[in-house]
Amino acid sequence: MSELPGDLLYTSEHEWLRRENDGSVTVGVTDHAQSALGDLVYVELPEVGQDVDSGGDMAVVESVKAASDVYAPIDGSIVAVNEELADDPEKVNADPYGDGWIVRIKPNESIDESTLMAPDAYQELLDQEDA
Amino acid sequence: MGSKTPLYDKHVEAGARIVDFGGWDMPLHYGSQKEEHHAVRQRAGMFDVSHMTIVDLRGERVRDFLRHLLANDVAKLQVHGKALYTCMLNEQGGVIDDLIVYFLGETWFRLIVNAATRDKDLAWIRQHAVGYDVDVHERAELAMIAVQGPSARELAASCIDAEWREQALELKLFTGMEAGGLFVARTGYTGEDGWEIVVPAERAPAVWDQLVAAGVAPCGLGARDTLRLEAAMNLYGSDMDESISPLEAGLGWTIAWDPDDRDFIGRGPLEAMRAAATKRRFVGLLLEDKGVLRNHQRVVVEGVGEGEITSGGFSPTIGRSIALARVPAGDYESAHVDVRGKLLNVRIVKTPFVRNGQVRIDI
Numbered sequence: 173m174s175e176l177p178g179d180l181l182y183t184s185e186h187e188w189l190r191r192e193n194d195g196s197v198t199v200g201v202t203d204h205a206q207s208a209l210g211d212l213v214y215v216e217l218p219e220v221g222q223d224v225d226s227g228g229d230m231a232v233v234e235s236v237k238a239a240s241d242v243y244a245p246i247d248g249s250i251v252a253v254n255e256e257l258a259d260d261p262e263k264v265n266a267d268p269y270g271d272g273w274i275v276r277i278k279p280n281e282s283i284d285e286s287t288l289m290a291p292d293a294y295q296e297l298l299d300q301e302d303a
Numbered sequence: 304m305g306s307k308t309p310l311y312d313k314h315v316e317a318g319a320r321i322v323d324f325g326g327w328d329m330p331l332h333y334g335s336q337k338e339e340h341h342a343v344r345q346r347a348g349m350f351d352v353s354h355m356t357i358v359d360l361r362g363e364r365v366r367d368f369l370r371h372l373l374a375n376d377v378a379k380l381q382v383h384g385k386a387l388y389t390c391m392l393n394e395q396g397g398v399i400d401d402l403i404v405y406f407l408g409e410t411w412f413r414l415i416v417n418a419a420t421r422d423k424d425l426a427w428i429r430q431h432a433v434g435y436d437v438d439v440h441e442r443a444e445l446a447m448i449a450v451q452g453p454s455a456r457e458l459a460a461s462c463i464d465a466e467w468r469e470q471a472l473e474l475k476l477f478t479g480m481e482a483g484g485l486f487v488a489r490t491g492y493t494g495e496d497g498w499e500i501v502v503p504a505e506r507a508p509a510v511w512d513q514l515v516a517a518g519v520a521p522c523g524l525g526a527r528d529t530l531r532l533e534a535a536m537n538l539y540g541s542d543m544d545e546s547i548s549p550l551e552a553g554l555g556w557t558i559a560w561d562p563d564d565r566d567f568i569g570r571g572p573l574e575a576m577r578a579a580a581t582k583r584r585f586v587g588l589l590l591e592d593k594g595v596l597r598n599h600q601r602v603v604v605e606g607v608g609e610g611e612i613t614s615g616g617f618s619p620t621i622g623r624s625i626a627l628a629r630v631p632a633g634d635y636e637s638a639h640v641d642v643r644g645k646l647l648n649v650r651i652v653k654t655p656f657v658r659n660g661q662v663r664i665d666i
Binding site for chain 1: 320331332335336337340525529593594595597616617619624643
């Protein structure tokens with residue numbers, strides 16, 4: 173059973189989003205995703221200032237097993253990346269919703285929540301994948 | 304739903320992540336692949352390798368048959384229980400499979416072949432056995448547990464009957480023996496000392512439990528792959544296949560050319576390849592930049608040509624990415640690898656990367 177904080181939004185690609193007070197959005201991968209990937213050994217981060225398009229790849233998380241793209245959940249530009257992951261990618265495994273955050277994005281426009289999932293909808297997706 | 308080994312329930316009980324491997328439901332890891340890797344390098348870990356295929360060959364002419372079937376020469380096997388690593392080639396000199404052959408008696412040899420190649424291996428062996436009147440008997444009722452690591456034998460000795468224990472502990476490298484219904488061999492696929500224990504399926508769960516009680520860590524196929532990569536041991540289907548000769552897969556040392564009148568399958572084409580200038584070499588790569596090398600990535604050698612990574616990954620022991628690659632022949636010490644469009648720097652290194660717990664390359 174993977175952990176699923178109630179104050180986040182989720183994507184079908186197993187990313188999570190947190191809306192910050194300054195209007196930016198923090199993005200990471202879910203507990204389910206880190207567990208499926210296994211021990212992370214490398215995270216390829218985008219550049220600060222880079223523009224991202226919703227659904228486009230923006231980072232790569234690599235575990236001992238495989239490489240997996242992390243997709244931008246919204247249109248916007250990167251305002252911060254988690255530099256600590258360069259030396260300690262396992263933070264994503266240890267604390268996927270906290271210290272293991274990946275990027276912070278400044279949205280171009282108001283976020284279209286219809287393309288994102290509330291926790292209960294994401295939980296349903298996980299249940300379907302397990303079935 | 305794939306095939307299940309006699310230890311499947313043990314894996315599920317231990318919380319393993321189960322994946323399909325060549326039609327078998329096998330444990331990938333039991334929580335942390337890296338910790339399992341380190342357990343084997345530093346102490347002792349064990350792998351369920353019951354999916355591998357054990358084939359017993361019996362007959363008066365079994366040695367003659369194997370001298371024809373295999374590229375290495377079973378004439379080297381004169382001591383009871385002695386094992387030999389070899390390729391089984393097709394008529395073109397490509398690798399049908401790599402395997403270990405054990406000498407168990409003048410009329411009895413045992414092959415241990417890969418799970419994913421079982422069907423074609425058995426068909427090929429049976430086809431060629433006909434002329435030698437050799438009986439080919441798959442031992443599907445046998446399970447196998449590989450216990451590996453510097454403390455592996457000492458810890459695993461507890462599951463051997465006291466009567467056989469001392470003799471088992473004195474087994475020389477690449478040698479096996481019967482030990483009270485078990486077959487214990489000092490072989491493995493990790494670059495560490497240890498045993499591979501063949502056990503009747505019904506006894507396998509009890510032996511597994513004994514090993515857990517002795518302090519041996521269950522390890523999944525994930526750690527098995529990173530361990531064998533560090534040890535620069537080839538993986539069939541990745542590093543070589545039927546279109547690749549042993550000469551292009553770093554396995555030239557397993558071909559027994561002498562005596563030169565031994566007519567093994569694939570010899571003719573192999574002799575021609577050996578005489579011609581080698582076009583490709585099989586090397587180890589160490590990634591100098593950050594990132595992870597993966598199978599099938601393109602190796603670019605400026606002014607020389609291109610090659611391909613056949614096995615790439617992260618080395619938990621070294622803390623960097625390493626790979627095995629087939630690259631153009633030539634005298635060069637560095638190259639680039641195309642990782643998602645970026646050319647990263649790699650150094651050609653002498654393998655193995657790691658052996659017996661020690662890093663063997665300059666970092």
